[in-house]
Amino acid sequence: MSKYVLRRILQAIPLLLFISIVSFALIKLAPGDPVNSFVTPNMKPEDIERIRVSLGLNEPVYMQYLYWLKNVLSxxxxxxxxxxxxVSTLIMERIPATLGLMGSALLLSLIIAIPLGLISAAKKNRLVDRIFSLLSYIGISIPGFWFAMMLIYLFAIELQWLPSMGMRTIGKDSVLDIIKHGILPCTVLCLMQVSxxxxxxxxxxxxxxEEDYVQIQYAYGSTRGTVLVxxxxxxxLLPIITILGMSLSELIAGAFITETVFTWPGMGSLGITAIFGLDYPVIMGITMITSLFLVIGNLIADLLYGVVDPRIKTAR
Known part of the structure; x- marks a missing residue:
C-alpha cells in the first residue's frame, strides 16, 4: 500500500506542474494590469515603471513563471x-472556513442521499420514486447562485430566521452562531450533490x-429493508466513493460561488476578490492549493476502494 501511495504522489507532481503552467499562462493572457492598482494621479511614468520592475512584471512571462516556481519550491x-x-498566510486563514463548509455539505449530502436513493430504488416506478426523481432533476437543474438568492430572500429577509452573510455575528463567538450562519450556504452546496x-x-x-445473492436472501426470509441495509x-458504496472523488471539483467550484454570495470568509471569496483585483500571486496560490486538494481527495477515494472491496487491495 505504501508503494502505491508513493507512486500516486509521484504521478501527481507532473500534473500539478502542468496545472501551474496553464494557470499562469491564462492569468497573463487575461486583460488588465495589476500595476494600475498602485497608480495615483500624481505619479510620473518612471514611477510607474519602477513599480513594474519591483513587482517583476518587466521580465518575460516565462521568466516570471520560473521565478514563481522557484519561490514555491522553497x-x-x-x-x-x-x-x-x-499569500500563504491569507490562504491558511481562509482554509478552515472553506473546509468546514465543504465537509459539512459533503457529510450532509451523503446522510440525505443514501437513504433517499435506497428508498427510491426499492419503490421503483412508484409514486415515491417519481417524486424523488423529479426533485433530483430539479436539484441538478437549479443554478446555485439563484438558489442562494432565493434562500436569502425567504429565510433572511422575509422570515428573518437565519443570517444572510458572514460566518459570525459581531459580538458573538459561539458554535451555535457559526452553525446558524452556515445553514444557508451549506444547503446551497448540498442541493446539487444530493441530487x-x-x-x-x-x-x-x-x-x-436483480443479482442472485439478493434473491437468496429473500429465500432465507430476509425483509427488503434488511437486504438493502x-x-x-x-x-x-464503491460507486459512491467514485462519485465522491469525481464531484470534489464541482464542490470546490460551488464553494467559490456560494462563499461569494454569502460573503463566507473562505478561499472562494478570497479567490473571487483576487480575480477582480488582478492579484496574481493569490490567484496562483489558491489554484495550486485547490488542485492539491483534488489530488489528495482522489487519492483518499482510491484508498477507500480497498477498504470497501478487499479484492481491489489484494490486486494492488
Whole structure:
C-alpha cells in the first residue's frame, strides 16, 4: 500500500506542474494590469515603471513563471498585490472556513442521499420514486447562485430566521452562531450533490436488487429493508466513493460561488476578490492549493476502494 501511495504522489507532481503552467499562462493572457492598482494621479511614468520592475512584471512571462516556481519550491507563495501580506498566510486563514463548509455539505449530502436513493430504488416506478426523481432533476437543474438568492430572500429577509452573510455575528463567538450562519450556504452546496448522489445510488441499487445473492436472501426470509441495509448497501458504496472523488471539483467550484454570495470568509471569496483585483500571486496560490486538494481527495477515494472491496487491495 505504501508503494502505491508513493507512486500516486509521484504521478501527481507532473500534473500539478502542468496545472501551474496553464494557470499562469491564462492569468497573463487575461486583460488588465495589476500595476494600475498602485497608480495615483500624481505619479510620473518612471514611477510607474519602477513599480513594474519591483513587482517583476518587466521580465518575460516565462521568466516570471520560473521565478514563481522557484519561490514555491522553497515554500514561498509570494505576497498579495492587494493586501500586501504573504499569500500563504491569507490562504491558511481562509482554509478552515472553506473546509468546514465543504465537509459539512459533503457529510450532509451523503446522510440525505443514501437513504433517499435506497428508498427510491426499492419503490421503483412508484409514486415515491417519481417524486424523488423529479426533485433530483430539479436539484441538478437549479443554478446555485439563484438558489442562494432565493434562500436569502425567504429565510433572511422575509422570515428573518437565519443570517444572510458572514460566518459570525459581531459580538458573538459561539458554535451555535457559526452553525446558524452556515445553514444557508451549506444547503446551497448540498442541493446539487444530493441530487447527483441520489441518482447514482438509485441506479446502482436497482442493478444490485436483480443479482442472485439478493434473491437468496429473500429465500432465507430476509425483509427488503434488511437486504438493502446489510447486503446491497455494501456493494453500492464503491460507486459512491467514485462519485465522491469525481464531484470534489464541482464542490470546490460551488464553494467559490456560494462563499461569494454569502460573503463566507473562505478561499472562494478570497479567490473571487483576487480575480477582480488582478492579484496574481493569490490567484496562483489558491489554484495550486485547490488542485492539491483534488489530488489528495482522489487519492483518499482510491484508498477507500480497498477498504470497501478487499479484492481491489489484494490486486494492488
Amino acid at each position: 515554500g514561498d507563495l509570494g505576497y498579495s498585490l492587494v493586501n500586501h501580506r504573504p 447527483v448522489y441520489m441518482r447514482y445510488i438509485r441506479s446502482n441499487t436497482i442493478s444490485q436488487l 446489510r447486503h446491497v448497501l455494501k456493494n453500492v
